[in-house]
Amino acid sequence: MTNERRDFIKKTSLAGIGAAIAVPSIASADSKKTFRWKMTNCYGAGAPFYSTGPGSASYFCKRVEELTDGRLRIKHYPAGELIPAMEGFDAVSKGTIEMNWGNSFFWAGKTFAAQYFTAVPFGMNFQGTNAWLQFGGGQELWDEVYKPFNVIGLAAGNTGVQMTGWFKKEIKDVKDLDGLRMRVPGLAGKVLEQLGVSVKLLPGGEIFPALERGVIDAAEFVGPFQDRRMGFQKAAKFYYTTGWGEPSNTTECLINKDAWATLPKDIQAIVKTVAAECNLMGLSWSEANNSEALEDLVKNQGVEAKTLPDSVIEKLRELTFVTYAKLTANDPLVKKVHESYFAFKAMHDDWQNKSEEVVMTKLSS
Amino acid sequence: MTNERRDFIKKTSLAGIGAAIAVPSIASADSKKTFRWKMTNCYGAGAPFYSTGPGSASYFCKRVEELTDGRLRIKHYPAGELIPAMEGFDAVSKGTIEMNWGNSFFWAGKTFAAQYFTAVPFGMNFQGTNAWLQFGGGQELWDEVYKPFNVIGLAAGNTGVQMTGWFKKEIKDVKDLDGLRMRVPGLAGKVLEQLGVSVKLLPGGEIFPALERGVIDAAEFVGPFQDRRMGFQKAAKFYYTTGWGEPSNTTECLINKDAWATLPKDIQAIVKTVAAECNLMGLSWSEANNSEALEDLVKNQGVEAKTLPDSVIEKLRELTFVTYAKLTANDPLVKKVHESYFAFKAMHDDWQNKSEEVVMTKLSS
Structure with a gap:
């Protein structure tokens, strides 16, 4: 496994360099076009x-x-x-x-x-x-x-x-997601549906009024800076920061x-x-x-920035990988991309757990 | 404080953009030079x-x-x-x-x-x-x-x-650093000296033989990929990954x-x-x-990749900031740079603790 991985890095590195530092073109007629x-x-x-x-x-x-x-x-x-x-x-x-x-x-x-x-x-x-x-x-x-x-x-x-999103009510358990009407596009939406979330696909401009009027109970958008511009903090106070979806x-x-x-x-x-x-x-x-905006939201605008409970994260993880299994099953190219991505991730996680994670958990103030 | 920070980001952002997207030059005599x-x-x-x-x-x-x-x-x-x-x-x-x-x-x-x-x-x-x-x-x-x-x-x-470095013996306590002869340049060396480390300044090529022959007991270089090329794993088995110095x-x-x-x-x-x-x-x-090299070092070359004990980290932190206080005291420009850096860090840490840190501690496998 290790040797294979090493070869894999070597090959793709060399391919990358070759492509990137191609010999400069000789000035041609094209160069003035x-x-x-x-x-x-x-x-x-x-x-x-x-x-x-x-x-x-x-x-x-x-x-x-x-x-x-x-x-x-x-x-x-x-x-x-x-x-x-x-x-x-x-x-x-x-x-x-x-x-x-x-x-x-x-x-x-x-x-x-x-x-x-x-x-x-x-x-x-x-x-x-x-x-x-x-x-x-x-x-x-x-x-x-x-x-x-x-x-x-x-x-x-x-x-x-990116953040999990804005919620009007606290999420203490997987059950709290059941029946929630939430604006959340893409794959995260497909996973949340399996927990009883009623997924609403609204364009950016329609999210705030829907959240404010109670047409939806929760909304995912981007992160603190972009979200604050939309005014979501005026309609929901629980900001779940756990970026599982993105x-x-x-x-x-x-x-x-x-x-x-x-x-x-x-x-x-x-x-x-x-x-x-x-x-x-x-x-x-x-x-x-995002650094500036999150500080402002929490200190000045009464937002509670929270991580999802571990039990919710574990359930989301389980359902996400069930969803991947379905979506990759019938297409060899999709499967190949999925496997390349997660094989690289497994190797990179081991390194990151010993480098960046230590910086964040043990060295930061 | 928050508003000041916001203005700070705005001003520097705008300055950055202005500088970066200057109007393209009109083709001049120079353009053929x-x-x-x-x-x-x-x-x-x-x-x-x-x-x-x-x-x-x-x-x-x-x-x-x-x-x-x-x-x-x-x-x-x-x-x-x-x-x-x-x-x-x-x-x-x-x-x-x-x-x-x-x-x-x-x-x-x-x-x-x-x-x-x-x-x-x-x-x-x-x-x-x-x-x-x-x-x-x-x-x-x-x-x-x-x-x-x-x-x-x-x-x-x-x-x-970057890593703390290679050690022949395990570091269980601050006392284990006392008397250690270590190759470690720069500010990290100045801090370690205060814990009794005898700092040796050796060029890259001389580190391995010195470590192997026991002229030094420990050595800091870069990270797994570059360190493995130097062969340090053949002379020391404890690899402290805690990147406090860099x-x-x-x-x-x-x-x-x-x-x-x-x-x-x-x-x-x-x-x-x-x-x-x-x-x-x-x-x-x-x-x-580094991902590939660390996996190889641990799985195939008998290296123990470890984090420093918390007590050692806390002592290093304390002495590092005492050192900063001395080095910034008599130079207003150095002080200005130091304060700008650590004010930005404080704000960024709050964000990072809720974003990247959660990804690493709660979402990674």
């Missing part, structure tokens, strides 16, 4: 982190223009401005639009494998996710999953740990492969590097903003 | 992470050449090939060399403030460090500290958590300011972005490699 691209977004105008602010789609486009000295100009269209919010994947796949900004798990209806490149319930945090993507075979699997769609996905941001959440920059092939090598390298810069910058911005 | 630069390195040829491999100095130089389509070519000289290992700062400061790769804490003899931009005993991990540098005022302070030297420092890598460790790309000013805006943006890519890539490579 300019490109005008369009990027759509799953998120609307003014959404911090996703459409505005450091590391966001608008930052990415400005930065690519700056690094290419204007040779690649990407016009950014927040959701709804050119096409509806969730039509970016098909538009990029067809090539009517060159790029889309969002999260790969929005495309889980096309293949459940897309889940693993955004957020994995009971999965890895930022460190583990990026180590897997870059040096554990994750990016190669992402390429394989997206090949039939003629697109490439790049990691271009990370919110860090221990990290990767932003996706989606690119049409034919359009990609027309770019000179130096511009391709710039696009990839700016995506990496946005990945780190987005995480750092989230960490700084 | 080519540059030939030299980069020295604090580490020798073949040092993984620092001089070779993903995110290292050699990767950085190749990547800059690729993104600039050959307009900026940086020739990389590992330690000793052009100048001795630790003369990079002065050479870059004088402008005889444009860049140096290493760690800012090597320059702590010039100003103790340099310590805070690499690794801080009882300080922050990767997430906190980068949030402080990018959005907590850290980079601005780094610029201020380096201004008199005519240089700029950029974060360009991170090893993640909860994260930032790689520095040092740049002469006059040389920097000659670069067109697009090339400056490329250099900064490649440094950010190396920062993330270095961390990911460390995480992947």
Whole structure:
């Protein structure tokens, strides 16, 4: 097992390096050519982190223009401005639009494998996710999953740990979830349904009024900074911070492969590097903003920030893995992605338990 | 306090964005100019992470050449090939060399403030460090500290958590440190001396023979991947993983300011972005490699990976902060950096205790 793992790291590391440090292109006719691209977004105008602010789609486009000295100009269209919010994947796949900004798990209806490149319930945090993507075979699997769609996905941001969500009443036991009406999309919703939660799929703007008027009893969104902007603290006081559903959440920059092939090598390298810069910058911005926002919510706005009871966590874990077993059973590629992800996680957990976890539990004040 | 903190984040965030997304330069005469630069390195040829491999100095130089389509070519000289290992700062400061790769804490003899931009005993991990540098005022302070030297420092890598080190005998109590001869440089060494440790400053290549022959009883180096290459596991079996001395460790790309000013805006943006890519890539490579190496050391090489006893951690913490008080007392700029760092840490710890720590303690297998 250990030797296999070592080989695995070696092979994928070398593959990664080879791809990344390809010999610079010799200046060609192409190097003077300019490109005008369009990027759509799953998120609307003014959404911090996703459409505005450091590391966001608008930052990415400005930065690519700056690094290419204007040779690649990407016009950014927040959701709804050119096409509806969730039509970016098909538009990029067809090539009517060159790029889309969002999260790969929005495309889980096309293949459940897309889940693993955004957020994995009971999965890895930022460190583990990026180590897997870059040096554990994750990016190669992402390429394989997206090949039939003629697109490439790049990691271009990370919110860090997302919260379980806002609850009007305290959760003391698994039974307290039974009958709860909760806004919670995706895989976390599928798991919670098995505990009797009535899952409501509401767009961002409709969550606060629904929570305030009692149409729903609980809501999951992102983290302290984004959640505070929505005003959830005025409608629910119990904030469960246990990030079981999204221990990290990767932003996706989606690119049409034919359009990609027309770019000179130096511009391709710039696009990839700016995506990496946005990945780190987005995480750092989230960490700084969430730190400030959580302190404010707890100290000034009467919010109780709590972890879920262990009994609830254990039940969620059990049901999550039952759900994975069903969703991976009939698709060999999904199974392959799942197994690669969790094999890497097992190895990384052992290291992390002895490094980052010790820093947090024994060294922090 | 909370409102002040909020303003602090807002101001530094906006400053950061302003600096980062400056309007792209209009193509000028400069945009066709080519540059030939030299980069020295604090580490020798073949040092993984620092001089070779993903995110290292050699990767950085190749990547800059690729993104600039050959307009900026940086020739990389590992330690000793052009100048001795630790003369990079002065050479870059004088402008005889444009860049140096290493760690800012090597320059702590010039100003103790340099310590805070690499690794801080009882300080922050990767997430906190980068949030402080990018959005907590850290980079601005780094610029201020380096201004008199005519240089700029950029974060360009991170090893993640580094280990306490290798010990021939178990450490059960503070008394077990008394009289120990240990290779441990920097601030951690100053703290350990106060517990009776006899600190030995040995270059990397001399550590293994000294440990094997019993000239020293213990040695601190980096982490599992780099340490295993040195063979320490063949000379000492107790591996203390508690990263109190370096909860994260930032790689520095040092740049002469006059040389920097000659670069067109697009090339400056490329250099900064490649440094950010190396920062993330270095961390990911460390995480992947350390995971594999620690598993191998424990399962196949008879190493005992242990955390320090709580009583030892508490004594180290106490003495570390006594040491900080002495080192910051007589220099207002050092004090300002120290206070900025630990104020940000206090706020970030509260968030991290409720997010990443929960992921590690309650969600990981």
